[in-house]
Amino acid sequence: MKIAVAGKGGVGKTTVAGTLARLLGRDGLKILAVDADPSYSLWSALGLSADVAHQIVPLTENETLVKERLKIEGAGSYSGFFKLNPRVDDLAAKFAIPAPDNVSLLVAGTVDIGGSGCMCPSATLLKALMRHLILGTDEAFVMDMDAGVENLGRGTTKGMDALLVVTEPGRRALDILGKIKKLAADIDVGQVFAVGNKVATSEDEEMIRERAETEEIPLLGMVPLDESIKESDRRGVAPLDLNPHSPGMKAIGEIKQRLLERISNPSA
Ligand SMILES: Nc1ncnc2c1ncn2[C@@H]1O[C@H](COP(=O)(O)OP(=O)(O)OP(=O)(O)O)[C@@H](O)[C@H]1O
Ligand SMILES: [Mg+2]
Numbered sequence: 001m002k003i004a005v006a007g008k009g010g011v012g013k014t015t016v017a018g019t020l021a022r023l024l025g026r027d028g029l030k031i032l033a034v035d036a037d038p039s040y041s042l043w044s045a046l047g048l049s050a051d052v053a054h055q056i057v058p059l060t061e062n063e064t065l066v067k068e069r070l071k072i073e074g075a076g077s078y079s080g081f082f083k084l085n086p087r088v089d090d091l092a093a094k095f096a097i098p099a100p101d102n103v104s105l106l107v108a109g110t111v112d113i114g115g116s117g118c119m120c121p122s123a124t125l126l127k128a129l130m131r132h133l134i135l136g137t138d139e140a141f142v143m144d145m146d147a148g149v150e151n152l153g154r155g156t157t158k159g160m161d162a163l164l165v166v167t168e169p170g171r172r173a174l175d176i177l178g179k180i181k182k183l184a185a186d187i188d189v190g191q192v193f194a195v196g197n198k199v200a201t202s203e204d205e206e207m208i209r210e211r212a213e214t215e216e217i218p219l220l221g222m223v224p225l226d227e228s229i230k231e232s233d234r235r236g237v238a239p240l241d242l243n244p245h246s247p248g249m250k251a252i253g254e255i256k257q258r259l260l261e262r263i264s265n266p267s268a
Contacts, residue, residue: 018045058109
């Protein structure tokens with residue numbers, strides 16, 4: 001099972017991705033949680049401590065690793081020759097940090113891989129890693145992406161089972177659904193789903209439902225605006241640890257269930 005979580009900035013991607021990873025882990029699956037956001041914060045939604053987080057170096061920022069794997073010769077020779085097929089099959093085992101509920105966290109980091117054909121070594125490493133995770137292993141993962149749609153493209157998403165687009169009831173967050181629809185051919189994931197978040201009123205719900213229908217993106221569910229999710233962020237703990245039975249956590253549990261059904265039976 002290979003799932004990516006995307007959406008506009010601040011809509012709740014990390015909250016959904018982290019909670020989903022742990023709930024899938026509780027079901028007995030070994031889950032690799034991949035943080036592909038340069039301002040990585042998935043650790044917090046997974047319930048890791050700030051002390052652990054302070055020691056994280058995203059793979060793409062690990063210069064020794066990038067140099068070693070891409071065999072870059074000489075200092076600062078990024079314009080020179082480097083390997084295009086670096087070894088990546090051991091990176092999850094070597095660098096993933098154990099987290100609660102059968103989850104481990106791999107902080108991949110990111111670079112502008114969607115844009116102007118960046119051929120830098122760290123982008124090459126990340127692409128190779130993503131290709132390996134998607135096509136080269138049967139490891140289940142949930143990936144927390146950076147904000148927006150710029151880094152969505154064949155290189156990162158082809159072969160994934162599902163792309164969850166988290167949205168809140170607001171124009172700019174919902175516009176991402178339209179952008180994703182336009183990108184669909186390039187994205188090439190198994191299925192694209194919308195997830196409503198921070199829903200407070202029936203108008204909010206209606207706004208999300210309507211747009212998902214217009215863009216023909218199936219809606220997996222709605223997560224209510226939840227005071228204990230906010231509180232968990234203020235206290236620096238995972239929402240699932242602060243209040244596992246809050247309305248928001250319950251809703252993500254139901255979304256997980258529907259996602260599993262849709263992945264196992266895409267035509268349902
Ligand atoms: N359902 C919810 N109810 C209340 N607060 C929420 C809810 N979902 C997320 N939040 C809060 O909204 C803020 C943004 O959430 P989160 O970090 O998950 O979003 P994000 O999309 O990953 O953001 P970024 O684009 O910065 O990575 C956090 O403070 C989080 O606690
Ligand atoms: Mg985030």
